[in-house]
Amino acid sequence: MSGSAGAAAGGGAGGVSVGGRGPVVFVDDDPDLRRATAQTLKLAGFAVQVFDSGAAALATLGPDFAGPVVSDIRMPRMSGLDLFERLRAIDPEIPVILVTGHADVDLAVQAVRDGVYDFIAKPFDAARLAGAVARAAEKRQLVLENRRLRKAAAEIGEDAPLVGETPAIKRLRDTIRQVADAAVDVLVLGETGSGKEVVAALLHRWSGRSGNFVALNCGALPETVLESELFGHEAGAFTGAAKRRIGRIEHASGGTLFLDEIESCPPAIQVKLLRVLETREVEPLGTNEKRRLDLRIVAATKVDLGSPAARADFRADLYYRLNVVTLPIPPLRERKADAPLLFALFARRAAERFGRPVPVITAAIRQHLERHDWPGNVRELMHYADRVTLGLEPAATEPEAASPAEAPDGTLHELVDRYEARLIRDALARHQGDVRATVEALGVPRKTFYDKLKRHGIVRSDFGGTDG
Structure with missing residues (x-):
């Protein structure tokens, strides 16, 4: 059988896989062993390509190959060890598994010390081979995933909007673009840590408004302080008001006022906010002067104000006045496919901030990203990336338990x-x-x-x- 015609099953060696567990290349000059091994690996779910020589395999292998290479050690012209050295020059992170006879075990052990992923002594059973290939394939997928995510994270700027490629986050970005330059107030609905202020800042940035982006958390201040912060006051308006203060509402004129946790706003302040929304005027404490505003308000809430039960003592008329456009932010658990890219981005930024190396995504980290529900959403993921970068997260280093099919001997x-x-x-x-x-x-x-x-x-x- 010629090497160029050696494909026994599956796709080519460039990494395009039709097998459920990815591609694998098997190299051996024994045609019977090639046929038997190809069948074993195909039954295990791999897209197998077989070759009768190392030279034939090398002609199709490149740094984008997405799986492991399994090769016999003893072959004419190019041994398995020679093939390993050539592959290491192409990409040192392609896993190579050597098949060896009993007399070559010491040679194979030394090869493992030199970087060979594993070796299997002849005769080997199907489960042993499939398990070793599965572990090597998983390692290769992690390597390629880390490369892809690092490249993608490096291309994301510090002010990149709403990172993610899932349909939910794409729809949100598209909707923000559609309403950003419209002269309407916006209500942002999202769980804690989901990025409500990021959405508000993006609305402002894409609106083209030249004024300030002014943010205030309505739940963080007592009522008396909140009123002064929002509406401002004149000197002598109340005890301790020694000088005039421009309120957040007036400071945001020409730009965007972001009111976070609007549901926490006291009833008395709600009445005054409703008046501002209706008249686009503000009347600071201590004066009867009304000041015109060019104002856009973005309010954020973590509860559904459209539900009377959830709205509680929040004024219905204020809700309907704010609810010109509502932008719901999908929680991270509904877009988990974005978690690896977000982790890579946060880990890169954490590494720069702490002066540490950028951590790789291990099998344990990937499993955590996939299985955790992220109740704290993107903020929780960012803190997790910080801990991993600092080496404080056990899940970053603990090995996954092997599945029964991949259990060691x-x-x-x-x-x-x-x-x-x-x-x-x-x-x-x-x-x-x-x-x-x-x-x-x-x-x-x-x-x-x-x-x-x-x-x-x-x-x-x-x-x-x-x-x-």
Whole structure:
């Protein structure tokens, strides 16, 4: 069989996959083994392409290849080790799995130390091969995802509007563009942390209004202070008013006034706001002078003011006056596909801010991004990215449990021993070798702890700290 005609199943090696678990290349000069292995991997859900030589495989492989390469070590002209070196020059992060005979195991072990992803000794069973390829494929997908997200995040400016590519966030951006330059007030509805002020600022930026963007949280100030902040006052208007103050409403004339948590506005202030909305005039405290305004108001709420029960003591007439256009912001749980890009962006900014390296998205981070419901929305995700960048988030480093199809080889006793040893090493590393803290964290007696160190061959001093 010629190498150029060696495709046994699936798509080409450029990374366009028709298999459910992605592409894989298998290289071996034995035609029977090629056929059998192609069938095994195809049944496991991979898009397989087989070649009878390393040179033939290299002709189709590039840095965009989306899967692992499995190769026999012993082949004429170009060995599996030679192929590995050539692939490392193309992209050092393409996972390479070597198939080796019993006599070459030591050679394969050294190759793993040199960067080969894994090796499988002949004869191997189908489950062992499929499991190794699945883990390598997942690693490759993570590498490519990190590259794509880093590139996308680097292209996003500091003032980029509403980052995301899901249909929900695209619709929101389109709607903002449609109403931004219209002379209408807007009500923004969104959960805590969903980006209500970002939407308001975007409305202002795209409106073309030359005045200020002025923001005020109605729930953050007591009523007396809020009234002065909003409407301003003249000198002597009340005790302590030593000089004139321009209120937020007047300061926003010609621009946009953003009132966050409008549902928290006291009833007396609601009456005055309604008057401002109807007349486009403001009357500061301590004067009968009415001042004309060129004003656009964007109000934000985290409750549905259209519902009488949710509206409570919020005035219905003020709600209807504000509700010319309502912009609902989708919560992050309804657009989770945007979470990896948002994480990459926030992690890059956090790394610049803290002077730390940009963290990669591990399998554990990806799983957390996919499974967590993000009740705090984008703000919660931003803080999570900060913690990961600072190395404070355990989920960033904890390995995922292997699925049954991908479980490592060994008896139950051997697997439990390996897992126990890993937990002990992790605990020692986390507590920098401090025995007292490690014993407390693991919840075992000190003698038991030392017995386990001896049984697993773990040297406590390798982790620093003291015996405590």
